[in-house]
Amino acid sequence: MFYKFTSLIFLLLFSNGILKAQNSNAVSSPDNNLTVKFKMSNGKAYYSIFKKNEQVLEASALGLVRADENFSSHLTLLSVSNITNVSDTYTLKNAKRLNNHYQAKKRIFHLKTASGKILDIIFQVSNDGIAFRYHFPDKDAAVKRILSEQTSYNFFAETKAWLQPMSVAKTGWESTNPSYEEYYKKEINVGEAAPSAAGWVYPALFHYRDNWVLISEAGLDGNYCATRLKQNSPDGNYEIGFPDEREAFTGGNVKPESISPWFTPWRILTIGSLKTITESTLGTDLAYPQKPNINPADYPLGKASWSWIILKDNSITYDVQKKFIDFAADMKWEYCLIDVDWDTKIGFEKMQQLSDYAKSKNVGLILWYNSAGDWNTVKYTPKNKLTTKANRQKEFAMLQKMGIKGIKVDFFGGDGQSMIKYYLEIFEDAAKYGLNVNCHGATLPRGWQRTYPNLVTMESIKGMEFITFDQNNANEAPYHATTIPFTRNVFDPMDFTPMTLTKIPNINRKTSSVFELALPIIFQSGVQHLAETPEGIASVPDFIKTHLQNFPASFTDIKFIDGYPGKYVIMARKAGNKWYLAGINSGQQNKTVTIDLSQFGKNKATLITDGDSEFSFKKTDLQLKSTEITIKPFGGFVAVVE
Template sequence: MKYKIKSIILLLLSATQIVKAQTGYEIKSPDKELSVSVFLKDKQIFYTINRKNVPVLANSALGIIREDADFAKNLSMLSVSKNELVKDNYTLKNGKRLNNQYLANKRVLHLQNASSKKMDIIFQVSNDGIAFRYYFPDADTQLKKITEEKTAFHFFESTKAWMQPMSVAKTGWESTNPSYEEHYQKEISVGTPAPTEAGWVYPALFNYKDTWLLVTEVGLDGSYCATRLKQNSPEGNYQIGFPDAREAFTNQNVNPESILPWYTPWRVIAVGSLKKITESTLGTDLAAPAKADINPHLFQLGKASWSWIMLKDNSIIYDIQKKYIDFAADMKWEYCLIDVDWDTKIGYEKMQQLTDYAKSKNVGLLLWYNSAGDWNTVKYTPKNKLTTHENRLKEFALLQKMGIKGIKVDFFGGDGQSMIRYYLELFEDAAKFGLNVNCHGATLPRGWQRTYPNLVTMESIKGMEFITFDQNNANEEPLHVTTIPFTRNIFDPMDFTPMNLSKIPNIKRKTTHAFELALPVIFQSGVQHLAESPDGMATVPGYVKSFLQTFPSSWEDTKLIDGYPGKFIVMARKAGSKWYIAGINGEAGTKTVTFDMAEYKGKKASLITDGDEPLSFTRVEMTPNADLKINMKAFGGFVIVIE
């Protein structure tokens, strides 16, 4: 017996010595193409990424600093779990793919700091990327506060980047920043400082040799702030940064705080070819599943008419909104959005009449709200109706009784933890009353549309409204909108409010009609608020109107056919038995694209593209059977429907 006990002790000591002696731990993707190495160096922890045995991310730091404990230095490895295969299957109507499968290898590193406090790092490596998060396993009811996250992404010197600057808190119109509404800087050298100390937003796209990498975060559940990348990245080393101290909900906290145990959000790096990361669903694979108490069948995706985008504030009157309800009905669109100051210019009583009228036309109404609070000085109303749970329940009950289908909430105040909690409480309360939610002047959704099925879309982009404000934005549109399918819209729904086919008051549009027609296919949004007006729609050919009456609100599959950020994109999306292929050219010269149509052999296809005359359409019926060559005009585009 003594001999057996002694043998067990020796085995345990031997295992402990192996853990202490081993400096690196590897996690590979199921297909073995990607691998992550995690290692301790001078009692600090780092990771690297290889693709096809070639390094694509250099030594990058890990670690967390809490007020009560430092988990960035003087670390020791207690143990490392064995590889575990993680599987998940889920459906998501509000995304690039209806049926989604996630498969990854998982390993957990169990660490402790110099004071014997514990922290785990959980790595999951799938065929399309790497994800990791921190976990504090101890139980403690005393509030813990994180002051800094040391997580970094260290890119090699020759890497190029497509990144959107973060705007500084309390700047911009009526102090409404940050709202994720800047143009992406395109193909810049890594290490280029952000224009301001606010840093860079997610997603951030990088290209190193033949590998593309996209950095974002997923899994914000209210126990953490939203983060960004810091302004300075010496030698291409980007560190996670926390929000400005002013990005809070009514003077509450900004930086992360929680009792223990405590999971942080996932840090996500999609890795592969441009096609692989564009088709990836990592941004929702790692999000929390749909809330069990939210019935997804209560919330309908769709298209919406919207007067404000072209006609602005003066259009929010009864007669014009009735005209736009008729417009939605004629177009077979599900919704009409009624924007700012409806409560004073139309009023609740007359809004009830509009709601009843819209219902008779099979159109649902969506109503605008000011997020309110002390974080902006916007005067638009309704205001101060959503900032407390009690007020929300009262207002949402009234909207439900009226028959309103959803709300658009505007002008949020940043990324602090308290503001993130406000978003989530808003989604949950709205869901109880069958209201879908659209947020403008807002943060990046970060996979929330999976967790909250009533979250149909969020703006978080310099969208069509900016094109209507300023000619410079109109001039930038072709480059901008050929960048964001690879960045902002890659995982999350985006309310760009696209598609003007006629004219924009006081603006000379840079893009062609077919370019604009392609945008609702290329952009993914649970509700597409379309920018065209009834008068503008009356000028387009019947086949264009028919296309816009029948194009889908959700997709079963998505494929990138070809493209390059800021230059062009050709994307295919499937709905039912039909495929929709759309392309846009962001450059000033004609671009020829050729793609294989063999899989559609024997089917009927209809091509809508730019006509010979300026700002005109042409249609061609075809039977695909081989390679198809399409010449896109400068700043032009096309749409193909295959059935």
């Protein structure tokens, strides 16, 4: 009996010891619902992810290969840090939420190669996701070069994916790719190869059983290239890939180079329900804090009129732009964007007159620029004005003197480290001259809007302009618009340039007018360039014009109400004491939802739905209670609750 009792005690102590040993290589979220487990096997490092009692990610590889050392094999675990708390509070106007509070648990795994070189792998686990990055802690003034990352995301075979193909460098119109301007493939099987060796872009969305996972990166500075997922993912194992060697600034490098100490960007996985995904701020939580010399108040957010989206190149004249300045003023919008060839078709002297006129109307001007360099063959001007610091400062000083408020820079075409540095140099220099920045033909921002408050938006999406080019894009629009709130636009401002309430020349628009009216609420952008014309607004009811005149410059909070990627989405955003609710439906049947409006306000609610005829609207006053709202096929609704 005594033998059995002591054996039982020994077994319990031994089991408890094993459990403690296992937990010493794990870290959980503050609410203990999300856990990452680290392990070593045959000299290699791996991690796996669990949500409550369900494993979400199988053992996935960690490590990098530097030109001077392999940090992915023959590794030894030296030590594991204690778990520490991470807390960060920040405000960000150009985001889904004004006031943000990040809390996480942090643990560092210290590794050593066979030759004695050190690599740290840092994990931070918050309630909404997991972030990790690599750190070379040794001080070394010699420049090192990373050849590849072995980082992978190993999904179970039953997982479904929503993935956007990366376009091949130096392809497309005037060799301007990559520009993150492809359609997401929706609900595909993991393991399906990307259409080309260029792979897949971030954010990448996955669904496994009860959990959704959104993968991206943040904390990207000039010491690294932007990455993507590789073309092939055997058995659902996705590896990180580096850019094409052609994705470089003129004469610059693509793969990461730096002295050390050296931190890589954060690899981030938001994990949970679709509500968790859409309401998460992980992409800015892990971005670098605001630069101390850039004051967000100097770069007001807002809405902008823009002639080119509907009227194209021939609209870039003095008279048309004056008309669109008047349009912005009448709509109480903050900006007017003047696009390509303004320097030759309008000229600097006349542009000064337009700037003075816009100022008298309380409208700021944003001017277009070609990113230039040898990476594209685009002839549009101004060109070759921004590629050197001296030229940028000269140009930006002139714009500041003219009273110009911002620039739109187009056609970057690359994710290499040297091109990333070019983006950041433009943001830094533009801020010194009071200019906000919008990038088109561009990479994903990856949280840059937190670091550089003058970065108001970036395209990085197959946006509204493509719908104006081709009927096939118009046919895809409903499915595309209901996918990107769960993918591209989750963390970063997106210059989709939405909203045509009436006809598009030579295009049979598939979406309803209220579907379009909902987009500036569902899509987040620091400056929302709207695709309507004075003639279009003149043809809609007065209550629609009033709604757009009173539309907020930015929002302070978000709530996900319902939706499914590629099918429908219903979201609410707050500004002041009002909540703006919007829903869009890509299905061919009515979609009816019940929403408790009392959670959003105490005074009144107004609902705008599609009317009975094409391009028509219906306005209804609602009681603040649970209300059924029906969204028509390819239709939408907008509700304002206060």
